[in-house]
Amino acid sequence: MRQTRTRAPVGCLIAVLGLTVLAPASALAAVHKKPWACRPGHAHLVDADKQAQVYETGRIEGGFHAEGIMGCVYGSSHQFFVGDAGPDSASGGASSSVEQMVGTLAAVATSSYENYGQVQRDEVSVIELRTGRLMRHSATGPPEPAHDYESAGAGPVTSLVLRPNGDIAWIAATPYQRLTSAGKDQVYTLEASGQRMVASGNEIDPLSLALADETIYWTQAGKPDSAPLK
Amino acid sequence: MITVPLQAGPVPLLRCGPQIGHPNRARLGCLIAALGLGALAVVASPASGAHLAERHICDVHRCAMIAASRNIRVFEASRVCARGRCEREEPEYRVEFAAWLPTGRVTELAPRTEERGLQAHVSEAKVAGQYAAFRISGLAQGKYDEPQLTEKVERIDVETGLRTFTPAFNVSYGGGPRRLYFAVTSEGTVAWAFAETLDTHESTVDVLVANSKITSTVAHGPNVEPASLALIPGHAYWLEAGLPRTFSTR
Numbered sequence: 001m002r003q004t005r006t007r008a009p010v011g012c013l014i015a016v017l018g019l020t021v022l023a024p025a026s027a028l029a030a031v032h033k034k035p036w037a038c039r040p041g042h043a044h045l046v047d048a049d050k051q052a053q054v055y056e057t058g059r060i061e062g063g064f065h066a067e068g069i070m071g072c073v074y075g076s077s078h079q080f081f082v083g084d085a086g087p088d089s090a091s092g093g094a095s096s097s098v099e100q101m102v103g104t105l106a107a108v109a110t111s112s113y114e115n116y117g118q119v120q121r122d123e124v125s126v127i128e129l130r131t132g133r134l135m136r137h138s139a140t141g142p143p144e145p146a147h148d149y150e151s152a153g154a155g156p157v158t159s160l161v162l163r164p165n166g167d168i169a170w171i172a173a174t175p176y177q178r179l180t181s182a183g184k185d186q187v188y189t190l191e192a193s194g195q196r197m198v199a200s201g202n203e204i205d206p207l208s209l210a211l212a213d214e215t216i217y218w219t220q221a222g223k224p225d226s227a228p229l230k
Numbered sequence: 231m232i233t234v235p236l237q238a239g240p241v242p243l244l245r246c247g248p249q250i251g252h253p254n255r256a257r258l259g260c261l262i263a264a265l266g267l268g269a270l271a272v273v274a275s276p277a278s279g280a281h282l283a284e285r286h287i288c289d290v291h292r293c294a295m296i297a298a299s300r301n302i303r304v305f306e307a308s309r310v311c312a313r314g315r316c317e318r319e320e321p322e323y324r325v326e327f328a329a330w331l332p333t334g335r336v337t338e339l340a341p342r343t344e345e346r347g348l349q350a351h352v353s354e355a356k357v358a359g360q361y362a363a364f365r366i367s368g369l370a371q372g373k374y375d376e377p378q379l380t381e382k383v384e385r386i387d388v389e390t391g392l393r394t395f396t397p398a399f400n401v402s403y404g405g406g407p408r409r410l411y412f413a414v415t416s417e418g419t420v421a422w423a424f425a426e427t428l429d430t431h432e433s434t435v436d437v438l439v440a441n442s443k444i445t446s447t448v449a450h451g452p453n454v455e456p457a458s459l460a461l462i463p464g465h466a467y468w469l470e471a472g473l474p475r476t477f478s479t480r
Contacts, residue, residue, distance in 0.1 A: 036298070045300055048299060049299065050295050159462075207463070208462070209462070210460035210461065210462040210467050212411075212467065213457050215458055217465075219476065224465075224475060226467070226474040
């Protein structure tokens with residue numbers, strides 16, 4: 001609440017006057033702090049919100065080569081792994097993108113491949129940057145991951161939304177090789193109770209997913225559609 | 231309107247905090263003091279030509295973050311601080327700024343204007359891309375000189391400092407916390423939805439499309455659910471009588 005005190009303007013006047021006239025800028029600069037950063041100085045910032053940051057770490061050899069994505073919460077020295085920054089080689093590797101941040105949560109979509117692309121996996125996860133805990137993790141849809149490292153997931157994520165409680169929804173675009181009767185695009189949700197597909201078809205706008213409170217929206221065949229996300 | 235670049239150096243804040251419905255002499259005194267100190271700062275500071283930066287503000291005031299993204303930080307400066315210590319008393323003024331982090335450019339979000347009235351403050355801000363959208367509550371003079379509480383959502387291009395003004399809407403007294411929901415996209419489209427006075431029970435969805443200065447009302451009526459507003463590049467969504475509606479912002 002903003003309160004008024006009659007005497008305060010006098011204090012305001014004296015204090016600001018003193019600072020303005022007497023204190024040189026250089027002296028004041030000495031007390032400046034950076035309370036809104038937690039990443040190492042050499043790391044490349046990927047995304048940030050009011051409470052946390054995610055950033056790329058890597059090596060500097062003739063330029064910056066990202067190796068991993070890490071995250072931290074302001075005021076904390078703890079850093080946690082969020083995802084892989086890029087493929088290791090032509091034969092295999094993983095690449096993650098931070099799709100959304102809400103508070104101290106980061107939602108990440110990861111695509112990986114092996115055997116020169118013969119095996120592909122697409123996954124989504126939600127990481128709590130305060131503790132590093134993996135709150136949600138799943139393939140982007142069927143087929144689910146198998147022990148023999150066959151392809152997993154319905155395809156790469158084209159858009160994703162994140163709720164403050166860690167629930168997520170996304171649209172997966174299925175590659176031609178993995179097409180099923182569900183169609184080219186599917187809308188999924190992942191809540192504490194599990195994963196479900198809420199829409200599928202060939203006419204879903206892959207970039208149309210939006211979130212308002214407990215409702216997700218998307219556009220299919222030019223018309224808006226919605227589903228609860230609770 | 232005060233927009234950076236300004237002189238570097240200690241920065242007295244030039245706007246007293248809002249006391250909606252309680253204008254008083256204390257606030258006027260603080261305003262006069264701050265204005266005088268602003269002029270003094272310009273005279274007293276060395277003419278370095280440097281831009282006002284977040285550091286200059288937060289060196290001498292307590293700063294609190296309101297919203298942030300990779301490239302933007304919106305923060306509020308209030309109490310006077312020196313050598314790591316801040317005044318204990320409640321601040322007499324609060325000023326909100328948006329900093330474009332790649333260049334350090336800082337712009338005051340809601341400089342006092344006649345349109346906004348003597349007292350105005352930013353209560354909420356959202357950022358995307360190079361844009362910030364923020365909710366302003368202000369006290370203006372009504373039709374019969376009575377104080378009238380107004381609210382609005384404005385957009386600012388934080389990289390350039392370019393501001394888009396929008397129409398204000400009146401707030402009825404005694405209605406409790408106002409339900410206002412808004413969002414901004416990385417391309418600069420802003421949408422907001424709010425419930426009108428308690429008498430009518432009607433709600434409105436307004437959209438300010440990117441690169442436009444004209445606000446459009448895209449939905450209005452008793453069945454519009456303000457809390458259901460969602461905005462992404464290309465689409466604004468909301469629920470009307472439980473059914474999804476959309477407006478193309480392209």
